[in-house]
Amino acid sequence: MATSTGRFIAVVLMMTLMMVSIMNGSEIPSSYFKNVQGPPSEFANFADPTPADASLVSDSFMMEIALQQQGDKASWQGMIPVDSLDHVAISIVGPDAKYMNLRVVNIDDVVVNELQEANIENYNQAIKAKNHVVNTWMGYDKHSSVPAKVFNFNNNDQVKTGDWIIEVSLDSQAPQAVQQKYQSKKDTSKADLMLIIYNSSPLTAHTQSINMNAVLGEKIGFITRVTDKTEAEKRERIGVKYVPKAIPAESFEHIEAEIDVQYPDGKEDIVPMHSTSFAGIQALEHQGAFSGEFVATEKGIFHFRVVVKGVVGAEMRKTLFKSAKFIDPQSPKITFMRTTQHIIAIVDKEVQLVKDGALASFTQADEMMTVNLQAKKLLPSAEPKKYKAFAEVWAVSKTDASKLVPVCYTLGMTISSDSQELGKDYVSIPLQFSMKWLSKANAMLPLTLKNIKIQDVDTSSAISELDEVSSIETHSLLIDTETKKVNHRLTEKSIVHSYINDLLMDKYAFEQVTETMLMGPRPKQLTLKARARNSNHKVILVHGYCSAGDPFTASHFQNAIVFSDPNQSRSNDKFAQMIWEVAKDLDSFAVVAHSQGGMAGVHLYTFYWSTADNIPTNANIRLLQSVGTPYGGCSAAGSIANLGKVFGAGCGSNTDLSPDGASKWLKTIPEASQKKVYYYTTQNKKDGSSCHSMMDWILYKPNDGTSEIRYTSALTSANNMGLKYGWCHTTDMNYPPQCTDPDRNAELNKYANGF
Structure with missing residues (x-):
């Protein structure tokens, strides 16, 4: 039944008051952290992004x-x-x-x-x-x-x-x-x-980071090149990873490049760029390019403008510029300049993973295996601290004890604590996975973890990485059924290994991939709610970055609650936590989101248990639907942040919306989460004017005036619900705002409610 006008207004007012109360609220309790897991076939999806993933071009x-x-x-x-x-x-x-x-x-x-x-x-x-x-x-x-x-x-x-x-x-x-x-x-x-x-012009600049490091005390920098526009356009066919070939430096009478840097404290500097001198494959890839780097000495958001400029040589004037008309035909000099704008968040290197002391444990109470990674404290702020952690789990093959076999990956939010194994100068960082993955892989102890990384929660920047921790000692913890405390610890290797083999053959034998094998055990509070739930299902309409209000036509939706956090810039994690707070007392909910709200919705579902996981068993309900969400970032993020820096406009820099930040975040979203997403995209009319002519200068085409189609489709396992022409990202563009389309909103409403 449609919500009455009076009730709708009351709900909006209620939610506005709730948002005020949670802005300074606490974080989601750790009991609601998901233990994200999945099969070895997805290992490659979590590899660190390459600099080419976040590269920019400029005319x-x-x-x-x-x-x-x-x-x-x-x-x-x-x-x-x-x-x-x-x-x-x-x-x-x-x-x-x-x-x-x-x-x-x-x-x-x-x-x-x-x-x-x-x-x-x-x-x-x-x-x-x-x-x-x-x-x-x-x-x-x-x-x-x-x-x-x-x-x-x-x-x-x-x-x-x-x-x-x-x-x-x-x-x-x-x-x-x-x-x-x-x-x-x-x-x-x-x-x-x-x-x-x-x-x-036939000349285009292409710029990418030298590496994806974003940690205090390490080097950051950029590689830039001038390329023929036709070469740059190959990326449209081949993909963003394609690095266009630079025009050789000798084709110019003069060419130079620099990085203009603004530090988080407002200090400014210029870093000169020099002709690249890489070896092997990189030498071919970056021939004719310029690079510059420096050590990040502050944490916070850095603003960069990469400048390349020069004078075109005589031969190029005859080819690429043969149709040019000159101010002074007697002196046909062609000078050029291009800039790309970037933002990068630098984080503290608070801990350093070590190979010693890692300890795995399990109990008879549930199927979860806990592995406590060990890390040396580098800063006093290192404990207790919330991190995002990832590791590949490997174990010994039951059929060939000389071989390791891949078991699963484990990923999730985790909180460090003082290390009981290595002492006060170290912290333990726990990760968990279901032992049924060992059964599925026909594997046995000891465990080995590979490609381990600890990431900053808000930026997904890797704080510490480790290739491998092998032959991890495992203990069996015997729990008192009444007090739930450990009353005995089995440490003898042969006994522990024998005990877990028995468990894997009996209690934790693999039959099919279960919810616990993908997300860990449900919190008890959520399990109770799931049992008590009724048909009181809601649809949360979520706006995006710096929005003035709800972009959707609310009257197009039934059972709707309007999320309201106007004029704010939030990381995906903080944004997700605010949605969780709004929804924590609901029976169940689905998300219909615009712009960054879609990223926040995916982040919430991936890393935190919420009442969204209480969705009724209804094949027609789509948990996560989004319109115009730049899952892969936005090329304009650096330029817009630059305007905010100079004029104080907007809501502040948001690195999750930059191609650099978004590419790191994307590498933490598993296929299971992506498959829950149904995304819609729009752009200007075919053969019509752009949605926003000025934004069109700095965005990849096609776009909706803010989000580029290549980045809205960055969740490769999500459900693409199609592209519609003649609709733009927001109001005051050349076509109507995409969230007011009655036909699309009717479809969003239908599937969010499960009608």
């Missing part, structure tokens, strides 16, 4: 400018390289962008015509009008964005290659308060505006 560059007051005029004048063949777009971004004028000083016949706010009607008109100006915005959505004014130069006779001298000035008709701000400005070096220059 544009960003630069900050500061206006200077001269008399009654506030302005900036400078030179920008233009290597475009037919289209140039110069965007002025900043709080006062709409009051800014732009003049090309050294090209007399460049003329632009003012248009009003960007929308589908005047955008199409503008394209026909050749050169034009559009007032728009840049960001994930308008309410958290920065205003922008885009000067589009489409007139082929006026678009000339060379160094453009441009002047940006405050309009004399700007409001008095705006004029006064620049007249009274004391810090003349502080950036007022950002320029973003897009070139329709």
Whole structure:
């Protein structure tokens, strides 16, 4: 039955009050941590991501400018390289962008015509009008964005290659308060505006991290290259892992690169980049590229701008630029510049895994085997601490005692404690798996763990990794059935091994893969709820990053609760915990999510028991449905974070939304979780204008104005529910917002409720 209007409002108000109470609440109890497990066939899925997974390409560059007051005029004048063949777009971004004028000083016949706010009607008109100006915005959505004014130069006779001298000035008709701000400005070096220059050029920059390390005290850096656009476009066919070949350095009269760094404390630095000097296969892959690195000396979020610039050589002018028109035909010089923007979160290296002291144990109470990994404390904050941990479990083959066989993987949230095996300078980090996996693999003790890693919960950055811990000692713990305390410990190897072999042949013999073998035992509280549940099932509508409110048309849904955490930036883990808090007293629920809300929903289901695991036995219910979720990150994350850094706009940097951070997070999501996901995507109309022309400069195409299709489909085992044209990510784009589509919402509602 549909919820009445009055009841719906009451529910929304109730949930808003609940959100206020949980913002400073405690974490999910460790008794609700899942012991995620799965078969050896998935081992490769958890391998560390490669730098190519998070690489970016760019046809544009960003630069900050500061206006200077001269008399009654506030302005900036400078030179920008233009290597475009037919289209140039110069965007002025900043709080006062709409009051800014732009003049090309050294090209007399460049003329632009003012248009009003960007929308589908005047955008199409503008394209026909050749050169034009559009007032728009840049960001994930308008309410958290920065205003922008885009000067589009489409007139082929006026678009000339060379160094453009441009002047940006405050309009004399700007409001008095705006004029006064620049007249009274004391810090003349502080950036007022950002320029973003897009070139329709055959040259593209490709940048990737040198490695995926993000730990305090270790080196971080980037590799960048200039490539032919046709070479970069091969990634569309081959995939993001393809590294395009760099144009050789000798093809340029001059080429150089640098990394502009802003540290978490606001300090800025420039790291020079040099021609790469790798050996073997890497030498071929990175020939003609530039690399730069430095040691991360602070923890927190670093902002990077990788800059590559230079002068095109004579031979390239005859080939790639043979149709170019020059400002000065007598001196046909082609300069270029490209930037890519990145954010990386650096975490403390609090512990270091060691091979000594690892101890496994089991009881007669349940089928779970516990392995206590050992790690040396490197910082006082190392204990007690919540981590995300992973290991492959191997054991001795029953048919050939000289061989190890793969058993399963174990993954999950875990809390460290003082080590009883190695003393106060060490911590134990427990992982668990069902002994039925040993039975399934026809394996016996001793255990060996491989490819072990301890990760930061909020960033999925590896804090410590270890290749192998072999021949792990195992104890059998005898539990008092009344007190639940250990009253005896069997340590004799032969007795323990014999005892577990008996258990594997009898009590824990494998028959089929069970819930406990995939997620560990249910918490007792949740088991009681599952037994007492009724048809009081709910649908939680979850918004995304920095959202002003519920993006869905709530009246399209029945039994709906609106999750509300407006104008916030949360890691996937913190976001998931907030959903858990909202849902903890429900009988059961399904998630319908937009944007990052979809990532939070998957994270919740993967790592934590919740009332979502009480879903009624109904084949029609889809537990996790999402619209426009960038599971693989968003190429614009670094650029938007850069705007937030300069202008204080938005809700703060979010590394889970960056390709770098998302690629690490994806490597912790097992196939079983992915298969619970049903995702929907949209984009602009075929052969129509983009959802957001300015965001289109920095996003892979196709996209919905925020999320790129290549990244929305990054959960390779999830259920792709199709692409729909003519719908955009959010409001104030060139087509309607995707969460208001009544047809899709009817489908989401149907399957979230199980109708």
